[in-house]
Amino acid sequence: MALHTRLKPGKEAEYESVHAVIPPDLDEALRGAGVRSWRIWRDGLDLFHVVEVEDYAKMRAVLRDHPANIPWQARMSELLDVEDDYSGGDSGLGLVWELP
Numbered sequence: 181m182a183l184h185t186r187l188k189p190g191k192e193a194e195y196e197s198v199h200a201v202i203p204p205d206l207d208e209a210l211r212g213a214g215v216r217s218w219r220i221w222r223d224g225l226d227l228f229h230v231v232e233v234e235d236y237a238k239m240r241a242v243l244r245d246h247p248a249n250i251p252w253q254a255r256m257s258e259l260l261d262v263e264d265d266y267s268g269g270d271s272g273l274g275l276v277w278e279l280p
Contacts, residue, residue, distance in 0.1 A: 181229075181230070181231040181232075181233060181236045181272045182228070182229065182230055182231075182272050182273040182275070183228070183229035183230075183231065183270075183272050183273060184226065184227065184228055184229070184273055185226075185227045185229065185260055185261075185262070185264075186225050186226055186227065186260065186261040186262065187222075187225040187226075187227065187259060187260060187261060188225075188259060188260065188261050189225060191258075191259045192222065192224075192225070194259060195222075195227075195259045196222070198255060198259070199220070203248065203252070205247075205248035206248045206249065206252050208248070209242075209243060209246045209248040209249055210239075210243070212242070213233070213238070213239040213242040213243055213246075214233050214234035214235055214238065214239050214242075215231060215232070215233045215239060216232040216233065216234075217230075217231070217232040218230075218231045218232070225261070231272075236271075236272065240266060240270065243266075244266040253266075
């Protein structure tokens with residue numbers, strides 16, 4: 181799953197600092213929700229995520245009200261231009277092309 185998010189201006193260093201250490205309970209929640217890998221790249225304010233997960237919709241349903249995810253999302257809402265409130269049918273970025 182490929183995702184795109186955007187930082188609030190001036191929050192670049194803080195975002196990277198917060199991600200330097202992911203809380204152990206969040207790590208456990210992500211893995212328990214089927215996440216095998218989650219990588220994030222930054223270009224200016226734009227963030228590009230690649231998430232390897234068994235079932236993205238199920239992962240979001242599991243994490244929506246998870247006690248480890250709620251404070252994490254509150255912290256991310258301080259840094260991201262658009263808060264992820266888990267209310268939409270997020271389906272990620274559509275694949276345009278890949279090298280076979």
